[in-house]
Structures are given as C-alpha cells and as structure tokens.
Amino acid sequence: MKVQKQLGIGALACALVWQLTVGGTTVFAADPVLTLSSQETITSGAILKNYVWTTTRSNKDVSVNANVIEVDLTNPNVKIDAMAGTKNQFTKNQSVLGMVKDTGAVAGVNGDFFNTQAEGVPEGAQITNGVVMATPAKISGLYSFAITKDNQPIIDIFDFQGTVKAKDGTTFELGGVNKTYYWDDNDVPMIADGLFLYTNAWAMTQRAVDGTHVPTEALIQNGVVKEIAVDTNIKMVAPADGYILRGSGLAREFIVNHLKVGDPVTTKYDMVPHDLSKKYDWKNFKMMIGGNTLLVDEAKPSYFTREIKDFSGYTPRSRTAIGYSKDMKTAYMITSDNNGSSKGMTLPELQQFMIQAGVWRGMVLDGGGSTQMVTRPLGDFDPKLTNKTEYGNQRSVVNGVGIYSTAPKGELKGLILKGQKVIFINESSTYQFKAYDDYYNPIAVDSIIPQWSSSTTNGSFKDNVFTATQPGKTQIVAKSGKGSATMDVEVVGRDQISSMKFSAGSFSLTEGNDFKLPISVTTKSGVTRDLPPTSAKWELSGIKGTITDGVLHVDSAAGSQAAQVIARYDGYSTMVTLPVGQEKVWYDLDKSAVLTTGDKYPAEVVSTVNIAKETNGNKTLDISYDFTKGAGTKAAYARFDGTNGVQIDGEPQFITAKVFGDGSFNWVRAEFVDADGKQQLRSFTENTNWSGWRKVTADISDLKFPVKLKSVYVANPANGQDERASKGKISIDDISFIYKGQIAALPKNSVKLTVNKKQASLNNKAMTLEQAPTIINDNTLVPIRFVTEALGGNVKWDDKERKVTVIRGDKLIDLWIDNPDLLVNGDRVTAEVAPKIMNNVTMVPLRLISEKLGFKVGWEPKNQGITLE
Incomplete structure (x- = not known):
C-alpha cells in the first residue's frame, strides 16, 4: 500500500481527505475525527491528553486510542531528558516504567529503534543531562529530537564526524560512540574495518559482538593509552575518566601499529547538521534522542525520509512519535494503541493525527511492541503504564524520553478522591484520597486526616467507609485545610x-x-x-x-x-438458562490416546514430543521447542495419527485441555480440518504467561462438521517474536470435547381467544375464562396466567408488591400492577398500557407479552379472534 498526498496549487496540501492506493485501487478516506476524551495534569508544565481518533479503512469505521503528553517548554518547573536502560546504562534494557522509576521521572515514552538481537543500544544519538551517550549512525534519513540550552526544540538529521590521532600523527576515522554492529545504506558492515569509542554508558565488558569480527581494543584514560588487547577485548567497562577504542580489520592495524601503552591519544568528534546551512551548538544540548523518518513538517505530512516498509509503516500498529508546536513552546510525546478495539495506526494515519493534535514538526520513534507511555497520575507517587501495549506486556527497550519535575516543594493545593461512584444498597465502600501541592506534585497523606461527609442521609460514614442504606444520589466530601474534594455517588436501587x-x-x-x-x-x-x-x-x-x-x-x-x-x-x-453439556475426555495418556508424533516448522526449529510421568504417576504429553533458528512464524507440533488427524465424533462446541505453562508468552493452538478439507486453527491461548497447570478452552462451534483434529502445537508468530521465549517446554493432558446440551422444547399448544368473550379453547378444547380479553387504548389485554400456563409457562403472584412473575422457557418477566415498566430477562421495558386487575384476574398487554415471551400471535379482525401458539 502506498500513500499519495493530495497536491494543492504549487504546494503539498494538508487536506484531511487523503488518497490511498491499495492494490491498484484508489480510495479516499473520510476526514479523520479527533475527540478529546479526558485530560489530567501530570506536574506543573506537563499534561496528559487522552484522545479517540476515528477514521475509515476499507470502507469500515475504525477508532484508535491515542495519548499525548504536552510539555510547556517555557515552564521552569519541568524538563525533558533522555533515559537509557537500567540506571541510565546501555545494554541493560528495561521497560519504560522501569526507566521512569529509575530516573525519578514523572512520565515517559519509549525512544529510539534498536536491534533486538544485539546488545541493546540505540540506532541513533542520545544525550542525557548534557552528556553524550551515543552518536548518530551513518545511515541516511534518520532524524533526532533535541533540546537546546535555551529550551528550544530541534528535529533534524545529524551526521557524525570523528578522528583518533596517535602520537606519531597517524589518524583514523572514528565510526561513532557506543555503537553496536550495523550496516550502512549499502549493506556494508560498519564494524568490519571500523574504529568505535565506548564510554562507561556501555555497561557490558564486551562491545559490538557480531560473531564474525574479532575485536582489538585499547583502554584510554586521561588521554593516555593504558592497555592494548590484540585480537581480544579488554575485560572491563570503560572508566568514568576514559574510554575504550574497539577496532577490527583496518582499525585493528591502526591500533596495533600506531598506539602504544603510555602514549597520548587525541580523540575528537562532532555531530553536524546534515544541512550545512544550519548551525547548532550540540555540545550544549540538554538532551537528544534518535528516531527514524520525519513525519510532519510545517503542520503538513512530510515525505518519508526512510523506507517505512522496513518497520510495517503501512500496517496499523502501535506507534510512538515526538514533535513540537509552531511557536516552539510545546513539545508533544505521542502514543497510539493497537490493542483490542483500538486498531492502531499506519504512519500516514499517524501523520494526520499528529497534525490534528497540534504538531508543527515531528518524527517517529520506535513502535509496535516497543510502544509504551508511562505517566504519574495526579496525587500519586508511583507512575503507571498509561497505554495498552500491543502484546499486553512491557517490552524491555534501550532508551526513552522522560519528563521531570524541577519544582520546589509546595503547599497543599487539592485532594483527589478514589472509590466507587456507583454502589449498591447495604454495600460498604472504602474511599481513599490523594493530595497534591501548588506544582501538582504529590504530597504524602500520612499526616492528613480529612473530615468525611455526604450531602444526603442515604448512607453513613465511619472513618472513610461509606455504607449505603437507601437508593439515590449523594455527594461524598473530604476536607483538610485548603484542600477539599467531592465525588458524586449514586446508590442504586431498583x-x-x-x-x-x-x-x-x-x-x-x-x-x-x-x-x-x-x-x-x-x-x-x-x-x-x-x-x-x-x-x-x-x-x-x-x-x-x-x-x-x-x-x-x-x-x-x-x-x-x-x-x-x-x-x-x-x-x-x-x-x-444454561444447557447441561457433556464433557468427553478424548486424549488421556493414562486411559485413552492416539498415535502421537512430533513435527516442526520451519526445518531449522528443534522440537521433541515425549510422554512424561509426574510424581503422582500421571502421564502427560511434553512438547519441547527451540525456536532460536529459522525465520518467520515458528511452531512445534504434536501430531495425531501421523499427518492424517483423527475424526471427532459429533459436533462439539468446545475443545479443552490442561496445559502446564512455561511463562513463554508463546501461543498454544489446535489444528483441525473441517468438512470441506480446509485447515482451521483455534487458539487455546495467545499468551502463555503462566507457569503450572491451567485448563484452557477454545470455541470450535463455528467449524463445519465433521472435523478432524490434526495436532496441538506451540507457535511463535513472526509478529512480535522478540517478545516471546525462544526455548521452552509445555505439557498437555486431558484433551476433551464439550458437547452442547439441548434446552427442552416448549409444548406446541394452541390457544384461541376472542375479545370481550369469556369462551376460549386450548388445543380445541373449550374453556371458560374468568375475564374476557379486552381492548384499552388500542391495546388488547389478555389474562396472563391462563395464557402463560396454557403455553407451557409458570406464573407467580407477589401480593405484597402486587407483582406477577412469568417464566416461560428461557424468558422471565416481572410485571407490577398499574405500572407500565416491565422487566424482561433483566431489561427494563415500558408498555403502552400498564397491567391491570379485572375481576381478580391479571390482564397484560398482548402485543408486548407475545413479543417478549415468544408467542406466535394470529389475529382475525372480523370476529376479533386471537390465536396464540
């Protein structure tokens, strides 16, 4: 799928009706709509805005949950900085939440792209608290976000230049600072003949290990060569007052032939704008974070400066981006979710969203499974994950962008109540509170004892526990000094x-x-x-x-x-009404089983299938797997009866199994062949996040029967593969099928009535009613007990409430005399005419009751005859 922006006269237009070319067909998407659903202050100078963004894809409406942190760059009480790994070190990846907690940030998002198979360092540059932690890669089109010493935001491409000069005057080009192995635009491995510099921000004692190029390293401390390790690495992390040079190929020759222990070494490097007409004082940048393609330029969609197919740019995914406003006073950190009903964004869609959210210039950060936003709720001390991640877990990433409060301690400004807003009669609900100061930073509540009260008398407080006694609305109030808070609470009754x-x-x-x-x-x-x-x-x-x-x-x-x-x-x-089903055990190695063999996909996968015995003697089926080799989706199978599969009796609704999980996050699935010979896959779980035995179920009621069960298997899909364990073992036992029970059919009786006549018949047997059907306000009322019982139902009368309860099959109706509101299987329904008592007989509106109880009604207008069946 390629995106073509609409062209205006003489310029690229920023129209919200935008053109997509999909498979040679051009479609025009309707204007996306951006709706602000909520917002909350994080700290002085930073707010969180939650949006719902709606658009159309393939003529279908979709919505996406998106979050934006807006930071006021003119506010002295807040700052933006880059975070890295654990305790601000590379090669120690962790979640954004972990980085936020480690560094004391109040919010953050994930940062740069990285090679998930390498040591764990960013692709681009990073400056944290004014200190260079990594420099840009020599790859074209990669943008970086930076904050100058004057708090001005910058998004631009920076090129790296550097040299190392030996005592004898020989120089060698420096490839970068704290870089792992990578390839340039021409697929040339930069580490092959490259010389790279590593600081103490690189936490491992090995550097840029690619399995091919043997390193030669030199330790430089205070500008002097302290140690040289030829064709091996120096077994230490670089000291705070020095660095380690790593070279291979031609760079190895430079170290071996021109550096000597005790000699001085001069290392210089620069990060210069790709556009030489621009001048930046990068040595005084407060922070810097690398990214990928430019997305928005002057509030218009930018052309893509990198090939976005390389990271699923045209597929709806979770996304992370960063940008700033036209006046350069506001920075935006953005995430959008691909989870559940939130359908993610393509990069062209992300461009549109960013523009609508106020971004003047912006770029993409790493996305997909890496997308994470963390914020500290107002009044809380602990930050929390704000978005819903693509795979339900928090990926360990190399770096992120953090927001920090620099405000002094303030006075109590406000309270925030926490607790149920809807409670039920006689339910006791505990209400808690949080407090924040003048700068919207949290205050410990240990010494704050608020006064609790409610605005009505439908409940009472004991300390902070409210017990509801009567239905109705009330307002919970908490006060302490200058701080107060209220919460509207509804006590729910019938x-x-x-x-x-x-x-x-x-x-x-x-x-x-x-x-x-x-x-x-x-x-x-x-x-x-x-x-x-x-x-x-x-x-x-x-x-x-x-x-x-x-x-x-x-x-x-x-x-x-x-x-x-x-x-x-x-x-x-x-x-x-719940049918009684029948569960039949199909595969139990202690009693009944079928021929089971192992299989794998692709060929590089290593897997075995074995019968194991637990300490209690119970036999189980073990599937061991090693997915470290091969590409694409990988699977380890337990196949039944070779490649034939085994036909399953009848039409089961569910397949169940006991699975001993290994916490791998891999999928466990069943493979069927339906009556048309088509493969059908059903998931027991798409997230094996437990250890120990668990009963899992898959719905197979939609299959075309009869079916064959071919296999159960462990799968590691290509999408998000790095989220899951590549090695492990699960056990399976007691594969069963559940067959749906049938609810008894209602009797096929026929009732005939006539308006204003007491004569009636049941299955052509004459009967006399105590009260004839009658018409009130164009509604025909019929005797509910006679009609219901004649057609296989039951009727109960509650004299105290003047209520009639009708049960017929799977339907329950509650009716109150002279009250038009009826309850039908828990739904409140309003009739045109209320039930009435005539001659001690409860009469109900025929039309409503027939619809809700499933009667078939016939009407003979000439004689006003009614047939019910």
Missing part, C-alpha cells in the same frame, strides 16, 4: 436500573465443575458495574448445585437438560 444481565457468555454446564456467574448492572444514567455477588438473592432450578459468592457449583445434572438461575436485587430480577 428504580435506578435500566438493565441487569448475566455477563458470563455462552457455555454448557458439566457436573463437578464451577461456573462464574457475573452480573452486570447498567443504571439509567449510563454507568455499568458488576453487582457484588453478596448483594443478590439467588434461585437455582433444573439441577442440583449451590451458588456461593456468584459461583455455581454443579453437584448433579443427571437427567437434566438445562438449569435456570435467577438473581434478584432490590426486587429487580434477571435470569439465565
């Missing part, structure tokens, strides 16, 4: 609920197992929260079992086709 639903998803019950039954409550104000299990009153029918703290344990389901679970809270009801 009248505040719009929906109460079981949220566990679809599954079949099996004997002896436990099933969580979470209940999600949505209020009329639009807030959704899980109902505490202890707040519900539970009813179970159809099977033998118990419900404790919202967990159903099935003791016995013999002879049952389904179970009905009813949960009630403050008179509000919901129900779920």
Whole structure:
C-alpha cells in the first residue's frame, strides 16, 4: 500500500481527505475525527491528553486510542531528558516504567529503534543531562529530537564526524560512540574495518559482538593509552575518566601499529547538521534522542525520509512519535494503541493525527511492541503504564524520553478522591484520597486526616467507609485545610436500573465443575458495574448445585437438560438458562490416546514430543521447542495419527485441555480440518504467561462438521517474536470435547381467544375464562396466567408488591400492577398500557407479552379472534 498526498496549487496540501492506493485501487478516506476524551495534569508544565481518533479503512469505521503528553517548554518547573536502560546504562534494557522509576521521572515514552538481537543500544544519538551517550549512525534519513540550552526544540538529521590521532600523527576515522554492529545504506558492515569509542554508558565488558569480527581494543584514560588487547577485548567497562577504542580489520592495524601503552591519544568528534546551512551548538544540548523518518513538517505530512516498509509503516500498529508546536513552546510525546478495539495506526494515519493534535514538526520513534507511555497520575507517587501495549506486556527497550519535575516543594493545593461512584444498597465502600501541592506534585497523606461527609442521609460514614442504606444520589466530601474534594455517588436501587444481565457468555454446564456467574448492572444514567455477588438473592432450578459468592457449583445434572438461575436485587430480577453439556475426555495418556508424533516448522526449529510421568504417576504429553533458528512464524507440533488427524465424533462446541505453562508468552493452538478439507486453527491461548497447570478452552462451534483434529502445537508468530521465549517446554493432558446440551422444547399448544368473550379453547378444547380479553387504548389485554400456563409457562403472584412473575422457557418477566415498566430477562421495558386487575384476574398487554415471551400471535379482525401458539 502506498500513500499519495493530495497536491494543492504549487504546494503539498494538508487536506484531511487523503488518497490511498491499495492494490491498484484508489480510495479516499473520510476526514479523520479527533475527540478529546479526558485530560489530567501530570506536574506543573506537563499534561496528559487522552484522545479517540476515528477514521475509515476499507470502507469500515475504525477508532484508535491515542495519548499525548504536552510539555510547556517555557515552564521552569519541568524538563525533558533522555533515559537509557537500567540506571541510565546501555545494554541493560528495561521497560519504560522501569526507566521512569529509575530516573525519578514523572512520565515517559519509549525512544529510539534498536536491534533486538544485539546488545541493546540505540540506532541513533542520545544525550542525557548534557552528556553524550551515543552518536548518530551513518545511515541516511534518520532524524533526532533535541533540546537546546535555551529550551528550544530541534528535529533534524545529524551526521557524525570523528578522528583518533596517535602520537606519531597517524589518524583514523572514528565510526561513532557506543555503537553496536550495523550496516550502512549499502549493506556494508560498519564494524568490519571500523574504529568505535565506548564510554562507561556501555555497561557490558564486551562491545559490538557480531560473531564474525574479532575485536582489538585499547583502554584510554586521561588521554593516555593504558592497555592494548590484540585480537581480544579488554575485560572491563570503560572508566568514568576514559574510554575504550574497539577496532577490527583496518582499525585493528591502526591500533596495533600506531598506539602504544603510555602514549597520548587525541580523540575528537562532532555531530553536524546534515544541512550545512544550519548551525547548532550540540555540545550544549540538554538532551537528544534518535528516531527514524520525519513525519510532519510545517503542520503538513512530510515525505518519508526512510523506507517505512522496513518497520510495517503501512500496517496499523502501535506507534510512538515526538514533535513540537509552531511557536516552539510545546513539545508533544505521542502514543497510539493497537490493542483490542483500538486498531492502531499506519504512519500516514499517524501523520494526520499528529497534525490534528497540534504538531508543527515531528518524527517517529520506535513502535509496535516497543510502544509504551508511562505517566504519574495526579496525587500519586508511583507512575503507571498509561497505554495498552500491543502484546499486553512491557517490552524491555534501550532508551526513552522522560519528563521531570524541577519544582520546589509546595503547599497543599487539592485532594483527589478514589472509590466507587456507583454502589449498591447495604454495600460498604472504602474511599481513599490523594493530595497534591501548588506544582501538582504529590504530597504524602500520612499526616492528613480529612473530615468525611455526604450531602444526603442515604448512607453513613465511619472513618472513610461509606455504607449505603437507601437508593439515590449523594455527594461524598473530604476536607483538610485548603484542600477539599467531592465525588458524586449514586446508590442504586431498583428504580435506578435500566438493565441487569448475566455477563458470563455462552457455555454448557458439566457436573463437578464451577461456573462464574457475573452480573452486570447498567443504571439509567449510563454507568455499568458488576453487582457484588453478596448483594443478590439467588434461585437455582433444573439441577442440583449451590451458588456461593456468584459461583455455581454443579453437584448433579443427571437427567437434566438445562438449569435456570435467577438473581434478584432490590426486587429487580434477571435470569439465565444454561444447557447441561457433556464433557468427553478424548486424549488421556493414562486411559485413552492416539498415535502421537512430533513435527516442526520451519526445518531449522528443534522440537521433541515425549510422554512424561509426574510424581503422582500421571502421564502427560511434553512438547519441547527451540525456536532460536529459522525465520518467520515458528511452531512445534504434536501430531495425531501421523499427518492424517483423527475424526471427532459429533459436533462439539468446545475443545479443552490442561496445559502446564512455561511463562513463554508463546501461543498454544489446535489444528483441525473441517468438512470441506480446509485447515482451521483455534487458539487455546495467545499468551502463555503462566507457569503450572491451567485448563484452557477454545470455541470450535463455528467449524463445519465433521472435523478432524490434526495436532496441538506451540507457535511463535513472526509478529512480535522478540517478545516471546525462544526455548521452552509445555505439557498437555486431558484433551476433551464439550458437547452442547439441548434446552427442552416448549409444548406446541394452541390457544384461541376472542375479545370481550369469556369462551376460549386450548388445543380445541373449550374453556371458560374468568375475564374476557379486552381492548384499552388500542391495546388488547389478555389474562396472563391462563395464557402463560396454557403455553407451557409458570406464573407467580407477589401480593405484597402486587407483582406477577412469568417464566416461560428461557424468558422471565416481572410485571407490577398499574405500572407500565416491565422487566424482561433483566431489561427494563415500558408498555403502552400498564397491567391491570379485572375481576381478580391479571390482564397484560398482548402485543408486548407475545413479543417478549415468544408467542406466535394470529389475529382475525372480523370476529376479533386471537390465536396464540
């Protein structure tokens, strides 16, 4: 996919309708929309803005969660600096969160690109606290971000120039400072004949190890050669008052022939703008961080200064970028997420986002699995990961950009309350608080004892614990000195609920197992929260079992086709009907198994399949793997019946297995062949992040049956491969299939009624009603007990509440006399006409009840006849 920017008259236009050429077809994307969802002060001079960016791809709407840290470069209480590894050292990669904590930053993002297979140093330059830690690579088109001594931001290309001069006057070109092995634009290995300088920022005792070029090194201290190691390395980290020169090829000859212990050495280097018309005092830069292509120039999409296909530039990924405003007073640190419903960005999309966010000039930083943003929430001492990373973990990276508070200690300015905003009757909720000073930096709360109160009498405080007693809205208040905070809290009762639903998803019950039954409550104000299990009153029918703290344990389901679970809270009801399924163990090495052999992909992978025995005698299937060699997606298989696979009986809904995880983050999958002979892959997990046994499940209900199970296997996909362990072993036991139970069909009865007549029939058997159907306000009302019971349902009457509960099949309805609001499987529905009592018979609106209970209604207008079935 290539991106062509729209051309205006005589210039490159920054139109938000932009053109994509995909597979030879040109499409025009609609204007992307940028919506600010929230913002929070991090510290004086730095704020976090959370955005939702929406656009279209392939005629489909997509949205992306993006975060922007804006730093006021004119504010003396904040600064930007570069971070590196652990304790600001290269070759000791760690997460951005770790670097932020190590260096005392209040926020940060990941930085430069790096070779994940090398020692762990940035591709480009880095200056931290005014000290040069790395210099630019000799690769064209790589941009760097810097802050001058006057706090002016710079984004530009810098070239490296350097020489080492021996006592005899011989000079040799210096390749760079603290560089690992790399190749220039012509694929020439720079380390082959190169001379490189290493400071104490390089924490390893080996330098630029590529497995091919043997180093010769010289230790220089206070400008004098202290040691020379020919065809080997000096077994130490460079001292603070010196450096180590590493050379191979021609550089080796220079060290061996022209440097001698005790001789002085002169080393000089410069970082000059690629555009020689520009002048920068780089020796007085406060910070510098390397990146890759320029993205935005003068608030317009820049041409790409590097080939972005090399880092998936046209694929939606997580992204990190940095830039500054036109007036050079604001710096922007940007991340966008590729995780869950947030669909990531291509680099052309990132350009558009940056422009909309206010960037005048900006460049890309490392992205994908490296993208991380960390911020310190207002009032907190500890920073936290702000974005959702692409693979769910925090990659160890080589460097980052940190934001630091330089403010003095201030006075208490404000409090922030933490706690539930929606609580339930009789629920006790603990409220905590944080405090911050005049510079928005945290204050310890140990000595602060606020006064707690609420604005209404629907609850009470004991210390900082609020116990709700009555439904309604209230405001929690905490005060201490000049600081105060309030929080709006809603105590939810029946009248505040719009929906109460079981949220566990679809599954079949099996004997002896436990099933969580979470209940999600949505209020009329639009807030959704899980109902505490202890707040519900539970009813179970159809099977033998118990419900404790919202967990159903099935003791016995013999002879049952389904179970009905009813949960009630403050008179509000919901129900779920769960089929009783049957779990059949298919592969158990102690009892039943099939011929199992090992396989691998690609050929370079090393894998074995073995039968192992645990200390308790239980046999398991072990899959060992070594993915260190080969390219692309890698896999280690346990194949069933050779390459044939084994046909599975019937149409199971799920496949389950017990997996002993190795914490590798690799995938565990099952390979099927469906009825059309097509390969179908289903994941047990795409993140083996546990150690020990765990039961895992994959949904196979969408397969075209009959199916064959060919293999189970461990996979390390090409995308994000460096996130996962390359060696390991998992164990598998008790592969089972779960077959879905069938809910009993309702009786096929037929009821005939006539408006204003008590004569009726059930399956053509004449009957007499106590109250005839009637029409009120154009709505036909029918006797609910007769109709429901005739069609296979049950009716209960609650005299105290004047409430009728109707259960038919998997439907539950609560109705209150003279109240138009009905509850249908936990959803509040409003009828045009409320239920009424006529001649001691409960009458309900036919149209609504028929729709919600699944009746089929026939209407004969001439005689006003009604048929229900």
